[in-house]
Amino acid sequence: MHLTHLNTRGEANMVDVGDKQETHREAVASGRIIMQPETLKLLSDGELPKGDVLATARIAGIQAAKRTHELIPLCHSLALSKVSVEFDIDVAESCVHVTSLCRLNGRTGVEMEALTAVSVACLTLYDMCKAVDKGMRIEAIQLDSKQGGQRGDYQRMSAQAPIVTGDGVAGEVSLGERCPSPCVRVKFLAELRERVGESETVVSLDQLASRDIGGLKAALAEQDSRFKQLTDQRTLCAINQVMANDDALVTDDDEVAFFPPVTGG
């Protein structure tokens, strides 16, 4: 094991990635900011003096991910294909959980971008709320998982393993970016997510022979044989979080989730 950012003389060294294969890279990082319950309430009610805290912090995190190479000396600049920043308001722990996912096809990993997005989103949350609460603490900024690259995949094993498979919290409309043309956002949950190796994708409505769940499954299966298992009778489906069958119609910006039979309780 050696540090690739140091050369043989121990000096800082930007790694030449020209010879590396381009692969699909993805990284998820998370962190949290702990605050007074009163501050959290003001934040979720939108009553803080600086306005919409979460929307601002989300944009700040996305912008920061794109500028990571300007902040971290030996980082390459990357053409990210996706950056998402999500917030989960946790009343029980009196904190906001911040999660970022960064993705690209490229020669170098995206974990620094995901970590930067989380850090700057947390800092922005602090800035937006500091008028009412100076004692907030930013904690536990960490890489949760990464995929792709020659060192293989990484998954943090701990009590903090990912516990949710959707975005956003109850009653909150996800602010994920909309696609330019009419599309549906597709999520794969739990075991199905692991089997297809992907948590979400976007499908353009123009790709569907019929604009219903059956048509969506067929379009996905045509895209990639991994998605053929969606036609398995055990696989369940929900449109905008309501159970649906193959004949159910899909419209622009719907959230469609596929998942295995439930096993709670």
Added chain:
Amino acid sequence: MNNKLDIKVAIQAAPFSMDYGYDDALAGRSDIGAVVSFTGLVRDFNESPDVTGLTLEHYPGMTERTLTEIGEQAWQRWSLQAVRIIHRVGYLEPGDPIVRVLVASAHRREAFEACDFIMDYLKTQAPFWKKEHSSQGEYWVKERHSDQQDAARWE
């Protein structure tokens, strides 16, 4: 007697107390004659004989909606006075309470049946998934046919 819809559901990673919901459901009321509650715990044996823990995933938003709807169905079928449902997500160890359903009614039969109904529907409809950890590794828990049969009793 007050039959105003009183259903609360909660999803959380943190542990809950063994009397969760009781004080809240009964506060300021003297028309309740029966409280039935069910608490489900993590067993150390299930699909493998040495379960060391499990990780529960859910589908935020749909989970809360589904549990509320199940509570509302129970409210329509029986004469109830309060329903409380709490379910944990995240990493749990054997012995940890995982789910608790509390039903208050004027009479015991309705509270017993409604609590039974809510658990049967929760197990077959609410979007939770368990991944068990054991010394042999980890695996996703398979759905049980008997749970489907239990839920079908109410049709």
